[in-house]
Amino acid sequence: MDARAWVKALGLKEHPEGGYFKETYRAGMEIDLPGFDGRRSAGTAIYYLLKSGQFSAFHRIKSDEVWHFYAGSPLAVHVIDREDGKYQKMTIGKGKRPALQAVVKAGCWFAASVDKPHSYSLVGCTVAPGFDFRDWEAGWRDELLASYPEHKQIIVKFTRQ
Template identity: 45%
Template structure:
């Protein structure tokens, strides 16, 4: 399989990407002016937000979760695996990539709010530019990085994958 080459350094500069706490690089590109109320807590949020997100140089997106649904969109580069753990311990991996070139890839994948998830380039040497749209909009106050050891204890059947994609301490 031929690698889809992208110039990560150029993209970081051109798109004004900054390091993300979960790993990789990001830049918020949209925050809706419209507001919605999250019924479960009566919190006002932007209706939607969007970012560019780049994984490269062997970096991964560490296990984390947010309260809102997050729709991942593939833009360029190599396929990216988005691993999702639901409350029952079911693991689903979405291969995000150019579905015209990779039969096992999809252009979009949704992670439901509250689920733990992490991402990595399918080829560790690869680079992938994706977008993430969150609704209701993303707030860092709702961002939770996994505590090393906690997910492994809860989902022992996925220990190896969880440990590999844990936050760097």
């Protein structure tokens, strides 16, 4: 299947950060946690499809996020660690060194891209505690560059402002 066929088959919609998505699960159990504004679902899951030439811009959330590879070309997940500021590129997909999952720790800045031209990556994202837009923060280019000047090239590439 190509990207268009997956978007149609799974009922994906455009995502505000680029690509396409559909929430597939939201736990009925809600929890109260320190540092969160109100109750949160215990966990959530989405399908996410990104095409070559698109990217998910740097952002961060208050929860851990597990990325799962399903189809297409490998997906690059670009992470700036919240604790030491180090950059790491995690690639999920099939290939010489297959990795079908990657974990982005809560509070880390991250972006995603498909490096192979004329392709796409279909993945899933599982978030615990569950995703809530109140916990989402955009990575503004100027602020990220001020905090992590050593990562200028990757920050400029994966921010929109």
